[in-house]
Amino acid sequence: xxxxxxxxxxxxxxxxxxxxxxxxxRALDLVYLAFHxxxxxxxxxxxxxxxxxxxxxxxxxxxxxxxLLAAFRFTMSVPGGELPxxxxxxxxxxxxxxxxxxxxxxxxxxxxxxxxxxxxLAALWASEDAIYGRFGFGPATYNNTVEVxxxxxxxxxxxPAEGPLRLVDPAAAPALLxxxxxxxxxxxxxxxERTEAWWREEWMVTEDEDDxxxxxxxxxxxxxxxxxxxxTGYAIYRTKGRDDAPGLVRLxxxxxxxxEAEAALWxxxxxxxxxxLIQAWGRPLxxxxxxxAGDRDQVRVTGQYPGxxxxxxxxxxxxxxxxWAAPADLVLxxxxxxxxxxxxxxxxxxxxxxxxAAYEPTDAPADLTLDVRDLGxxxxxxxPLVSFVRAGIVTEHTPxxxxxxxxxxxxxxxxxxxxxx
Numbered sequence: 001x002x003x004x005x006x007x008x009x010x011x012x013x014x015x016x017x018x019x020x021x022x023x024x025x026r027a028l029d030l031v032y033l034a035f036h037x038x039x040x041x042x043x044x045x046x047x048x049x050x051x052x053x054x055x056x057x058x059x060x061x062x063x064x065x066x067x068l069l070a071a072f073r074f075t076m077s078v079p080g081g082e083l084p085x086x087x088x089x090x091x092x093x094x095x096x097x098x099x100x101x102x103x104x105x106x107x108x109x110x111x112x113x114x115x116x117x118x119x120x121l122a123a124l125w126a127s128e129d130a131i132y133g134r135f136g137f138g139p140a141t142y143n144n145t146v147e148v149x150x151x152x153x154x155x156x157x158x159x160p161a162e163g164p165l166r167l168v169d170p171a172a173a174p175a176l177l178x179x180x181x182x183x184x185x186x187x188x189x190x191x192x193e194r195t196e197a198w199w200r201e202e203w204m205v206t207e208d209e210d211d212x213x214x215x216x217x218x219x220x221x222x223x224x225x226x227x228x229x230x231x232t233g234y235a236i237y238r239t240k241g242r243d244d245a246p247g248l249v250r251l252x253x254x255x256x257x258x259x260e261a262e263a264a265l266w267x268x269x270x271x272x273x274x275x276x277l278i279q280a281w282g283r284p285l286x287x288x289x290x291x292x293a294g295d296r297d298q299v300r301v302t303g304q305y306p307g308x309x310x311x312x313x314x315x316x317x318x319x320x321x322x323x324w325a326a327p328a329d330l331v332l333x334x335x336x337x338x339x340x341x342x343x344x345x346x347x348x349x350x351x352x353x354x355x356x357a358a359y360e361p362t363d364a365p366a367d368l369t370l371d372v373r374d375l376g377x378x379x380x381x382x383x384p385l386v387s388f389v390r391a392g393i394v395t396e397h398t399p400x401x402x403x404x405x406x407x408x409x410x411x412x413x414x415x416x417x418x419x420x421x
Contacts, residue, residue: 014102016109019058019068024051027058027068027090034092043209046201047090055086057109059093059102066094069106072421075193076123077186079381079411080323080354082193086114088124089421107135111313111339120314120321125420126306136338138377139306141190141415142285147300148278150270151246155294160264164228168219173236174199176221180231184255188284189380190308190415202419203236203252214238214250220268222261233261235269246276253418254280259288282307284416285382308417310376315342316359318379324350324357328408330401333366334375342372350408367401370394381411
């Protein structure tokens with residue numbers, strides 16, 4: 001019988017500390033080692049610039065960097081307002097140091113920094129639920145992948161807005177679109193505040209990193225018939241020809257003030273010459289297209305996936321910072337093994353819709369028992385807790401308690417974002 005492989009030699013205890021700018025190149029080398037990448041110089045420079053603007057936690061074995069966790073300094077819309085929300089990215093662990101508590105230590109350091117900095121939320125983009133679920137991150141937004149067959153005109157049940165359409169130079173688009181985006185961002189929870197650099201380096205990059213056959217970004221803007229200079233919607237898309245079929249339109253983002261304005265933009269995309277298919281990878285689950293399309297054989301949902309995962313680092317502060325749609329008086333028993341300050345029984349009291357809330361410790365019997373990850377999923381208003389009760393992962397001690405909390409958490413529009421990070 002073969003003997004077991006020898007255990008690794010003991011090493012200096014792993015420590016966790018802020019990663020300085022002088023270690024950025026070492027950090028990128030670790031990232032590329034962990035993700036099996038060899039990017040070109042231009043892409044490496046882009047990653048270097050992104051990391052420079054992040055909060056960074058390094059795991060060190062002696063003086064050897066063996067782990068990295070970075071967090072963008074985002075501000076995210078929540079119901080009724082917005083909150084600072086460190087957003088996790090570039091997470092990497094050296095293959096020699098797996099299963100040694102490196103990731104757990106970096107996440108604990110992140111939570112400690114969030115608490116010290118008054119940041120009650122953290123987030124990350126869709127990743128392995130088996131890994132990040134155990135750290136309390138719950139899926140809070142979902143995206144549909146939608147395909148529209150556009151070899152014939154798009155059938156619609158409503159009349160599109162007649163405002164003028166114009167194509168905008170991508171170089172000039174950030175200033176124009178940012179004004180619209182900032183004006184409308186609060187309508188949906190989960191959307192980040194975009195800087196000019198984010199617009200230019202994430203949305204207006206000439207070459208798509210996943211498909212270099214796609215065109216540069218195209219930007220179409222819809223104006224108001226009564227005030228043509230006022231933007232009422234926009235779409236960002238790319239196109240490519242195909243040898244075996246009419247060309248493709250890949251829609252990256254579409255925003256509009258009204259269903260009629262959305263219909264006008266969809267009609268435009270479906271009428272682009274020499275194309276026969278629109279693929280939209282990140283549409284909200286309550287996309288009005290799915291209702292105003294006149295032929296659902298022409299418009300199909302081909303997939304659904306989680307987007308933003310939210311972690312309530314300070315449950316009380318997060319709950320008090322958001323608005324409420326209905327009154328509530330419930331005792332929540334929250335489980336949070338990573339952050340004991342969140343754990344226990346608390347009475348949530350909301351006196352009226354749009355009224356203030358209170359969240360205080362109590363010895364009263366619980367109406368609901370739930371994990372902090374599931375409360376994080378529901379926090380933005382997009383994950384009904386009654387479904388968690390039916391699935392057996394939230395316990396309802398008082399009949400109707402989950403429905404009452406759902407009514408208080410609900411929002412007019414489902415939370416949604418297409419800003420992957």
